[in-house]
Amino acid sequence: MKKATKRKPSYLKPKRKTTFKFIDLFAGIGGFRIALQSLGGNCVFSSEIDKYARQSYEVNFGDDPNGDIREIDEKDVPDHDILCAGFPCQTFSIAGKRLGFEDTRGTLFFEIARIIREKRPRAFFLENVKGLLNHNGGRTLTVILDVLRNDLGYFVPDPRIMNAKNFGVPQNRERIFIVGFSRKSGVSDFDYPKPLKKSVCFADIKEKIVPSAKYFLSTQYWSSLQAHKLRHKLKGNGFGYEIIPDGGTANAVVVGGMGRERNLVYDDRLEDFTPLTHIKGEVNREGLRKMTPREWARLQGFPDEFKIVVSDVQAYKQFGNSVAVPAIKATAAVIVMNLNF
Numbered sequence: 655m656k657k658a659t660k661r662k663p664s665y666l667k668p669k670r671k672t673t674f675k676f677i678d679l680f681a682g683i684g685g686f687r688i689a690l691q692s693l694g695g696n697c698v699f700s701s702e703i704d705k706y707a708r709q710s711y712e713v714n715f716g717d718d719p720n721g722d723i724r725e726i727d728e729k730d731v732p733d734h735d736i737l738c739a740g741f742p743c744q745t746f747s748i749a750g751k752r753l754g755f756e757d758t759r760g761t762l763f764f765e766i767a768r769i770i771r772e773k774r775p776r777a778f779f780l781e782n783v784k785g786l787l788n789h790n791g792g793r794t795l796t797v798i799l800d801v802l803r804n805d806l807g808y809f810v811p812d813p814r815i816m817n818a819k820n821f822g823v824p825q826n827r828e829r830i831f832i833v834g835f836s837r838k839s840g841v842s843d844f845d846y847p848k849p850l851k852k853s854v855c856f857a858d859i860k861e862k863i864v865p866s867a868k869y870f871l872s873t874q875y876w877s878s879l880q881a882h883k884l885r886h887k888l889k890g891n892g893f894g895y896e897i898i899p900d901g902g903t904a905n906a907v908v909v910g911g912m913g914r915e916r917n918l919v920y921d922d923r924l925e926d927f928t929p930l931t932h933i934k935g936e937v938n939r940e941g942l943r944k945m946t947p948r949e950w951a952r953l954q955g956f957p958d959e960f961k962i963v964v965s966d967v968q969a970y971k972q973f974g975n976s977v978a979v980p981a982i983k984a985t986a987a988v989i990v991m992n993l994n995f
Contacts, residue, residue: 673694673695674694674735674990675698676690676697676737676738677697677700677736677738677775678719678738679739679741679765680739680742682704682711684710685956685978686738686739686781687700688956688960688983689979689980689983690736690983693983695736695990698734700717701719701723702719703722707975709963709964710964710972713961714960724765731772735775736778736779736986736990737769737775737779738778738779740780740782741766741781742762743785744794745790746797754797754800755805755806757797758798763801766778766780767801767802767805767806770802775836776838777835777836777839777992778832778833779982779985781829781831781982782832784815784828784829787813787815787830798832799832813830813832815829815830816830818953818981819854820850821847821850821955821983822980824854824856824859824902825954825978826906827953827978828906829981833989841992841993845988855902856902856903856919859952859953860900860919861921864924866930868929868931869946870921870938870941871937871938871942872934872937873935873937875933875935879915882894894915895916895918896917896918897920898917899919900919904945907945909971909975914945917945918942918944920940920943921943924937924941947969950969950970950974953973953978955983956973956976
């Protein structure tokens with residue numbers, strides 16, 4: 655009898671023949687990888703320090719990423735055409751120094767810069783939080799651009815704030831994108847992709863089957879959220895929970911409880927209100943619940959074939975830290991087009 659072969663998930667099958675190589679730094683759970691593989695890219699190297707993210711990455715892509723990027727010799731990184739990285743935001747000390755490569759030492763951006771300097775990819779694609787624009791009074795971004803443009807000699811158009819909701823997912827998630835091209839690439843002009851004319855809302859990604867009771871708020875938790883919001887309202891602050899209607903757009907999914915509390919939803923389909931976890935009070939009868947990890951995955955543009963193999967706590971963290979795949983793919987497509995792959 656013939657042994658049954660395992661069907662590859664669609665996101666592992668490029669829609670066209672592989673034409674370029676890329677690396678995936680600060681890889682998380684592979685948002686960049688899904689986007690670039692679908693454009694015909696072959697991932698030849700990945701790096702991620704978080705052990706749970708590496709677990710999710712390996713299960714979904716069959717590769718165990720290299721660990722701490724600070725311990726990787728840049729000479730050991732394979733040759734590649736495009737370097738991708740969603741790196742953490744850190745302050746650079748520039749007091750009394752010139753702006754440049756040496757001033758990034760000790761930061762995680764330096765790890766990217768040293769690999770670019772050694773491997774000279776034809777292009778790079780970096781993603782970071784919107785706050786990088788004004789981080790440390792704007793000096794952090796100034797250093798980054800100075801290194802990329804002047805020390806490394808890449809053509810780097812002005813970075814752009816891109817919102818995931820403009821690319822087919824119902825999430826208001828703004829992130830800064832930085833792209834660059836080597837002199838050898840011949841690229842000296844770049845236009846970021848325009849928003850899609852596509853209207854989406856939470857209902858488009860909502861669970862089709864009623865989620866487990868564990869996602870529905872307890873009466874005591876719901877009372878504490880209401881009291882917390884009222885206290886801040888009396889102080890003139892806008893902090894507190896938010897409820898996303900089925901026809902609405904979610905707030906940015908972020909790590910921590912706040913990301914879940916600002917993305918509560920109504921779901922009146924629950925029939926069994928028996929608590930599945932140790933809660934104070936009982937399951938609320940108003941139908942209020944947190945979004946599920948799968949809904950967060952969809953808000954980030956991950957396909958349903960993407961396996962969630964970690965605890966809910968880790969899953970929320972991983973999707974909250976991830977890139978929004980559709981926005982990455984739209985921008986990467988323009989990069990690939992400019993490089994004539």
